[in-house]
Amino acid sequence: MVGEFxxxxxxxxxxxxxxxxxxxxxxxxxxxxxxxxxxxxxxLTTVDPDAMDQEEGPIAMLQSQVPSIIKALHRQLKEKSIKTR
Known part of the structure; x- marks a missing residue:
């Protein structure tokens, strides 16, 4: 469900x-x-090197969105509004 979000x-x-x-x-x-x-x-119940490669998991999706998140937040930090920062 989180992955779908x-x-x-x-x-x-x-x-x-x-x-x-x-x-x-x-x-x-x-x-x-x-x-x-x-x-x-x-x-981490068991560490399986083959199971570590989850391309479609929520963490992988979050990592792929990091550049756009940083870009959007960088614009917000330039604004004068204290509430937003």
């Missing part, structure tokens, strides 16, 4: 980081933080 919801939230209304922007950041908190690595 990274395919659909995460790109939409990242695109909305540039929202003009401060309260809406704050809600978007909180929603993305909640998504990040729900993405926890599975407990």
């Amino acid at each position: 990274y395919k659909t919801v995460s790109p939409a939230l990242i695109a909305r980081f540039k929202e003009r209304e401060e309260n809406v922007k704050s809600d978007i950041f909180h929603a993305y933080i909640t998504l990040l908190k729900s993405t926890k690595p599975a407990a």
